[in-house]
Amino acid sequence: MTGIRLTAPAPGWAIDADVVVVGSGVAGLTAALRCAAAGLDTVVVTKARLDDGSTRWAQGGIAAALGEGDTPEQHLDDTLVAGAGLCDEEAVRTLVTEGPDAVRRLITTGAHFDTTDSGDIALTREGGHHRRRIAHAGGDATGAEISRALVEAVREAALHTIENALVLDLLTDAEGRTAGVSLHVMGEGQHDGVGAVRAPSVVLATGGMGQVFSATTNPSVSTGDGVALALRAGAEVSDLEFVQFHPTVLFLGADSEGQQPLVSEAVRGEGAHLVDADGVRFMLGQHELAELAPRDIVAKGITRRMHEKGAEHMYLDARHFGAAMWEQRFPTILAACRSHGIDPVTEPIPVAPAAHYASGGVRTDLRGRTTVPGLYACGEVACTGVHGANRLASNSLLEGLVFAERIAADIAEVRPPRTEPGEASRAAGDPVPLLAPEARTAIQRTMTRGAGVLRSAGSLAAAAEELEALHREAAADAEADGAKAVVPGVDAWEVTNLLLVSRVLVAAARDREETRGCHWREDRPDRDDAHGRRHLVVRIAPDRTPVVHRTETAAFPPVRPSD
Numbered sequence: 001m002t003g004i005r006l007t008a009p010a011p012g013w014a015i016d017a018d019v020v021v022v023g024s025g026v027a028g029l030t031a032a033l034r035c036a037a038a039g040l041d042t043v044v045v046t047k048a049r050l051d052d053g054s055t056r057w058a059q060g061g062i063a064a065a066l067g068e069g070d071t072p073e074q075h076l077d078d079t080l081v082a083g084a085g086l087c088d089e090e091a092v093r094t095l096v097t098e099g100p101d102a103v104r105r106l107i108t109t110g111a112h113f114d115t116t117d118s119g120d121i122a123l124t125r126e127g128g129h130h131r132r133r134i135a136h137a138g139g140d141a142t143g144a145e146i147s148r149a150l151v152e153a154v155r156e157a158a159l160h161t162i163e164n165a166l167v168l169d170l171l172t173d174a175e176g177r178t179a180g181v182s183l184h185v186m187g188e189g190q191h192d193g194v195g196a197v198r199a200p201s202v203v204l205a206t207g208g209m210g211q212v213f214s215a216t217t218n219p220s221v222s223t224g225d226g227v228a229l230a231l232r233a234g235a236e237v238s239d240l241e242f243v244q245f246h247p248t249v250l251f252l253g254a255d256s257e258g259q260q261p262l263v264s265e266a267v268r269g270e271g272a273h274l275v276d277a278d279g280v281r282f283m284l285g286q287h288e289l290a291e292l293a294p295r296d297i298v299a300k301g302i303t304r305r306m307h308e309k310g311a312e313h314m315y316l317d318a319r320h321f322g323a324a325m326w327e328q329r330f331p332t333i334l335a336a337c338r339s340h341g342i343d344p345v346t347e348p349i350p351v352a353p354a355a356h357y358a359s360g361g362v363r364t365d366l367r368g369r370t371t372v373p374g375l376y377a378c379g380e381v382a383c384t385g386v387h388g389a390n391r392l393a394s395n396s397l398l399e400g401l402v403f404a405e406r407i408a409a410d411i412a413e414v415r416p417p418r419t420e421p422g423e424a425s426r427a428a429g430d431p432v433p434l435l436a437p438e439a440r441t442a443i444q445r446t447m448t449r450g451a452g453v454l455r456s457a458g459s460l461a462a463a464a465e466e467l468e469a470l471h472r473e474a475a476a477d478a479e480a481d482g483a484k485a486v487v488p489g490v491d492a493w494e495v496t497n498l499l500l501v502s503r504v505l506v507a508a509a510r511d512r513e514e515t516r517g518c519h520w521r522e523d524r525p526d527r528d529d530a531h532g533r534r535h536l537v538v539r540i541a542p543d544r545t546p547v548v549h550r551t552e553t554a555a556f557p558p559v560r561p562s563d
Helices: 026-037 072-082 089-109 142-156 225-232 265-269 295-309 319-329 331-339 395-414 439-451 457-479 490-511
Strands: 004-006 014-016 019-022 042-045 160-162 165-172 178-185 193-198 201-204 243-250 273-275 314-317 349-358 361-363 375-377 430-432 536-540 546-550
Touching: 004 165, 004 225, 019 026, 019 178, 026 042, 026 142, 026 201, 026 395, 072 089, 089 142, 089 395, 142 395, 165 193, 165 225, 165 490, 178 201, 201 225, 201 395, 225 361, 225 375, 225 490, 225 536, 243 265, 243 295, 273 295, 295 314, 295 349, 319 331, 375 395, 439 457, 439 490, 457 490, 490 536, 490 546
Parallel strands: 004 430, 014 193, 019 042, 019 201, 042 160, 201 375
Antiparallel strands: 165 178, 178 193, 243 349, 273 314, 314 349, 536 546
């Protein structure tokens, strides 16, 4: 344990449970429902409303070998290729073999997928897939439908939920085992202010960290809170340098910041073409799948063409779909484009890459266990080894489903006894100096400039220095007169989490001196399998310095010494 904690008031209230699940996307709600079904007293904590996580924004769908002629083995092959030599094959095999039944259980829970005239699940293709295996709902509103079904199931099961709550830190008992979380509830409700949920099992399902960049497809709540909590608790994170930039995000201007509208890969799966301003299909000849190459290849292709042409964006041309197909298959994207003055039926869509998905995260085993006893992680916050250096399109929702079910099974089997948080948990520990909320923009611009799609030793060194300067400034302010101290609150906690996650990401990106998957080093353009087929595992030292360790092989070490 590091003893590092956010600066926050002591909890003013507490409730007890067997399990606390932090997050309300597909991973969190699936874990909660399965734990509750096993008779465990389960509490769900979520940062906004139950349906406000990243799952709701997923457009394309969920990948699984459900179609005639498709097999888990073929799905495995496509996943391994996309992962660029860093996938854990056992984790991928678990995903693709358990995935189809997990999707069927999701349907039983109440999710309605689009079907063909014969009543079968309608399947489409996306980048990196050699078969049509993407199940979708509402055309391009898959995440919204999955979220709706799971939220309804949670409410029907009468699970204890705490909405509008920002998780702060992990509580531990005298032996260093998980004993719950501290959290801050925003607004009026049954619980207000800083409190605690005491539970021997904590499941992190907090989603991504896209808000470390200026432009992202992630919602505003995606500030890396789960990764930051895990780091402060002494957990290991891995592969954080592999941030997937979605190739086709609606371009709203060079100065646009915050959440940007996504133009799903499924649009390309249905036959849309990437073109430059002259109408040239520049992905032809770059990969056998052209526009349907894995996302890192398409994002790089777009970025290269932008540089060659001195352009700020490229175009996605799907005018040949016609109005009827746009309205039936992609109504959400059509509405988003039209709301910004672009009509895909009559004109190409301006697109550019933006931060989309964290392939790395809190390191887990195949049961979702982290390196801290009692702490689990699933979904985008976790690094199961499934995605390797680049996530295959639409594998994320499936990963959330499969590994959430595995976590629930493990907790139900172990059923650890409740323990009291130790004195170190109740005390402030070593409080982290808080950043002023206005530092958020500085962090995002530093990360976009130095650790975005294109990286180099120089850009990463500059980013590291700018981030360390913010870190030093916060520490100096905390030690100065109380007049300069930042008041604890949601904005300050979020930006402090963003800084920690950014520092760790940049440390890993500097250490990986090669180009692999979605980590693109301009100064190191080639893959180095002799040294690069290794995972970078990072923890935070008690002095709050990131410590990077390179594994000896492409396999993850066990999360428990006894394993």
